[in-house]
Amino acid sequence: MSTDAPDELEDLESGASVPSSETLALVPAELAGQRLDAVAAKLFPDHSRSRLKTWIEEGSLWVNGAPVARGRDPVREGDQLDLRADVPEANTDVQPQNIPIDVVYADDAIAIIRKPAGLTVHPGAGQKASTLQNALLHHFPQTASVPRAGIVHRLDKDTSGLLVVALTPTAHTHLVDAIAQRDVAREYDALITGTIVAGSTIDLPIGRHPRDRLRMAVNTAGRRAVTHYRVQERFKHHTLLRVKLETGRTHQIRVHLSHVKWPIVGDALYGGRVARGVGMSLRLREALLAFPRQALHARHLELEHPVTGEMMSFTAEPPEDFQALLRLLRDEQPQAL
Structure with a gap:
């Protein structure tokens, strides 16, 4: 991928x-x-x-x-x-950098990182440094012998939340297999434009957009992608969803929700930078339009430890920008489930 x-x-x-x-x-x-x-x-x-x-x-x-x-x-x-x-080869041309990272948990085999919005996970064509991979090589020098400094799954630059990192080659192998077998559970908070009555599942293939290489799209020639969601909180014109990934395709949650006409708030790439609705205050409208990223947060991670076999569970609440937007919605547009 x-x-x-x-x-x-x-x-x-x-x-x-x-x-x-x-x-x-x-x-x-x-x-x-x-x-x-x-x-x-x-x-x-x-x-x-x-x-x-x-x-x-x-x-x-x-x-x-x-x-x-x-x-x-x-x-x-x-x-x-x-x-x-x-x-x-583990980390060719990627140099350690002393970039602060939030380590939720670490032992000899794995680390759980809470990634902030705005931090790119690994170097690419548009960014050669100042990534999570550079930071991991500094804070966990042992990851120099591990592919991608132990990164086994990824979050978009502007998505916040939890990631597991392998600190040894053996842990890397086990975690890669666990993710391939869908044995690592991941749940997200997603604030979408639109009101949803109940949870459901989106099972639609995702591939490259036929005309825009920066985007992915629901595409019959793509790979199977399955996204489960349930309603956590409902507002007048928006809904807070708890989303669970069954597969891990590029931009999967964003593509699926946009395809069914529920784009994630702030997601300029997939149509979420809008603020419309009867009765919406100017204050709320401006806050929605000013939100600088997609309102998507990886809140929960559950996995089997690659060495001990212990089941481990981690939860992180959304960052302050996300929480502030939710408080404003609760103040102005509370809705009962």
């Missing part, structure tokens, strides 16, 4: 690639008869199952001196597995 301009990218394992030396392993007796892909995951634990699957399909995993392309084939005791692949 890497794109040219958007900062909120899909969940994936990424990083620049460099040729690696050959990695050899012999199949022990206790793994004999099992599938190649399952055995490879055990013998090469620094790489995720999804990456190993891709390498097998590309012919980059050799067995007894010959490439194979079927992960379901069984292996025998004493088979020699030879991994001849380009492995991700």
Whole structure:
């Protein structure tokens, strides 16, 4: 999921690639008869199952001196597995920078970061420094050996909230697989223009916009995207939603809600920079138009610790700009659920 301009990218394992030396392993007796892909995951634990699957399909995993392309084939005791692949180089040309970050939790394997709005997650074509990745390399120097300094999922520059970061290659592998298997739960607060009666699910594919490469769109040629939402608070012309991601496509929440005519307040890219409604005060109208970003906040993160297996849950309330807008709506346009 890497794109040219958007900062909120899909969940994936990424990083620049460099040729690696050959990695050899012999199949022990206790793994004999099992599938190649399952055995490879055990013998090469620094790489995720999804990456190993891709390498097998590309012919980059050799067995007894010959490439194979079927992960379901069984292996025998004493088979020699030879991994001849380009492995991700961790952080080429990304330098540590002493940028303050809000660390909610950290141990030897993971860190939970509360990202402020306005902080880009990692360097891209339009920004080479002053990103969360630069900050992580400073505050957690051990992430220099981890792809993208341990970033395994991302938030758009102007979306605030919680991110989990892997501090070791092993934790990175486990978290990438957990996200791919949808075992990491993420919930967001989204303030939208429009009134919604009840929660529901949006199951529509998302791909690149056919005419504007800065945007994504609901597109039949895109990848499946599923967004669940429920009503948290209702106002006269707006609704506060609690949104849960089942998939992690680029700009997924913003695209889905805009597509069904409920754009997120402040989202200039997807039609949310409007302030209309009968009876709306000038004060509220000006506040809505002046809100400088999309009113979207990653409030809840739940995951299994990649080392201990403990279930961990973290919650962060929206930042003050979001809270101030909600207070104004409650004062002027309270509505009962």
